[in-house]
Amino acid sequence: MKDAKASGSEPLEDVPKPGSVPPVKITGVSQAQLSNGVEILVVPRPSVPRLEFRLSVPAGASMGESAAVSELFAMGLPLGTGTMNQSQLSERVQDLGGSLQVHQDHDRLFIQAAALAEAEEELYAILAELVTEPEFPAADLATERAKLLEGLRMAKATPHFPASEALQSAIYGDHPYGRSEPGETAVRRTGRAALLDFHQHTFTPWGAQITVVGQVEPRRTIGRIRRAFSNWAGPRRVPQVPAVRPIGSDELLFISRPGSVQTVVMSAASGPTHGHPDHIAVTLATAVLGGGFSSRMMNNLREDKGYTYSPHARLENHLRDGLAVASMEVRNEVTAAAYAELLYELARLATTDVPEAELQTTKSYLAGSRVIMLQTQAGLASALAQLRAHKLDHRYLEQYSKQLLATTAAEVRAAAARYLAPTVMTTVMVGDPAAAEGLDALAPVRIQRTARRR
């Protein structure tokens, strides 16, 4: 094996052959809609005596007047209501064997909760009170502001945060997806009144979706949700994220971070999201490039060259756009050499067919990891909550494997040429300026001496 390198796809003796990846089956699904617009989807999954709850509201980080408002709103929700402060809220949830988190992506705010199955009804009562009557007490809000500011200072001290912020801004420009994190002044200026206003006008039950997966009886669960959430009122208007007009740049932006012992490399391009006809082909292309242990970035940049620890590529699915991202952290001396290999892999994917065995491995990997992720209550609930924002549901998950298997190498190549070619990717690096040496042989380079201030 020392002379001719194994490609990893030639057959081996003795290795027992596995069967094919089983299909995803999601049974017993019940759906309903409340008169205030809330859409409910319940999946019985009695594997363990718990339930997972997701409420997704179209009130994401790219909505509202400013990033400061939407982010502080999400941080402020767990501060409780008029009848229970933050520690009482937390006690009540924990007494159900439960948990409660609020998080946000560009498009939606998610309340993620869980409890022992026996406590289902109490969980909904607590969550409904929180959703309809959040309090945002001024004194506690001041602490959340301080946490947010500290979090932002810390993020800016990492190499990854400035890289992804610059990349999104280069690709999305003034679109809300390109919106940067709030500045200190905006955070300090955002008070309780702004959050209550966001609650009244943006955080609306129209377009809100509840997903429950667990040891539940769907009809009874829908009745319980109806009783708990029916008096949530709000404008009959779903906030919209505008269509994306991606910009991008041919210039490689190198953000100087003197003293860095590694360069963070991120390349990305706007692409299709869930439901788009090219979505599965691009998902496959990014997985061949950098998904998992058998991907090309892994084999070339890590297992052959030893340039990096965890190179990867993925397709991020926002509501109005998919962002295909390839990223890696490489030591200073090999920054240009590693980027040359990444460009080579992008170009190879766009110009030649993925060999059948490699394509098959990638399809199985994607289909199998989907089966594994969907097998837990938590994994299924989160996946459904994400997809439902795209107006898709469990049937999409069931058909996914079939569509994967039907996708051809020619379709993957065409998708890569359109969405992942070196000419369509925008690249940002963050590192010591000395590591930029040699990059100008590969792309026009613009060095940014200090991290951007806003």
Next chain:
Amino acid sequence: MEGENKGEQRSVRVPPPLTTYFLDNGLEVVLSPERSSPTVGVGVFYRAGFRLEPEGKTGFAHLFEHLMFQGTTKVPKPHFGNLINSAGGLLNGFTRHDYTAYFEVLPSSALEMACFLEGDRMRSLDLNQETLRNQVDVVKEEVRVNVLNQPYGGFSWLWLSQYAFATYPNAHNYYGEFADLEAATVEDAKEFYRTWYGPGNATLVLVGDFDVAGAKAVVDRHLGKVKSRQEPPDPILDEPLPTRRREFHREDPLAPTPQVAVGYPTAPFGHEDHLPLALAARILTDGRSSRLQRALVQEQKLLLHVGGGPHYPIGDSFEFRGPALFTLEATPRPGTSTSEAVSALDEELERLGSDGPSETEVERARKRDLSAYHANNDSRLGRLRELGIMAAVHRRPQLVDELPELFNSVTPTDVARAVRRWLKPERSSVLHWEPSAQRRPR
């Protein structure tokens, strides 16, 4: 808690079935079937962690974990990952203080293939210069991305124990000094493999969709023929407990604000205070209703964040045998010094130790543990991890299913006693993590 669950059925806890036995070559086998979805988890846990890597070979246990993915004589690089992925499976490994774990989660039809591959790399790993040099480079990049190029890199798990403990096994750089990583040889790797990676020093865990008789036959076929090796002696790890508080300072050129960690050597597994300290961790730090969050973040407004527990933040009460720390980590609010933060932590621990928790607090902590137990059982990796750790580290896989009952017998008095005994200032080491006077220009 009385008065809840009005008329509703309380879920009765029926633990999943569990079969454990030993092969002739010494390999412990743990089988936990659960057939509600067509996947299996396969894990091999070796009793070989950071602590037993030889002096001058810091980081070797973790480096060796990487080498386990570098191919065998029968299945050369890069087939291992490709085979798992093309079966629709996921794979990874992780190294901790007292064990290293390897796992695959895959469709049930790939169970035999996974057992074959684990047996194969237990028997005939191909250790050679080319893959060793390659993985030394990769591990150095891992250290850079997780530690050297990040603010608060490795804080506090990688550093606090180096200050808090006195002897090499407990107090060295587990990720590895670069000079040591670079000096690693194929001979070192062969020796480490021979000594620590025999079947007698390992536990195989299968969870998920299989029938026990069929799985036993598969295990026999592929792991039964691995030759037994001489079982290594348990390493000697114990060291005397400290008698006075020691304070350490470390500068971080990337950190924008100070943080602080306090580490107390914690009660070992089997000690009467071991389980009470696990509950104490929840009572002190778990969620917004926990004592430290309520008193120090919300009421006194001294901290922005606080977290902690036994082996925090890379494990829990059951991840170790031998000395380990109960750690508290805090981010002071601007205007509060790290020393003021530590005094405030001291006061809260003192209060918990003298007054004890309420019965409600203890019951809440138990509920959280029970819920976490069920959540783990819902995931192939979750259950496999718990079983593997209990088997490899404590040689008691059954403990996973016994714990909810055991926690029921812990009383508020037990918690108070354990806190008084173990979480006291004179036992602790404090690490002040501070921005450098000259921060790197940005």
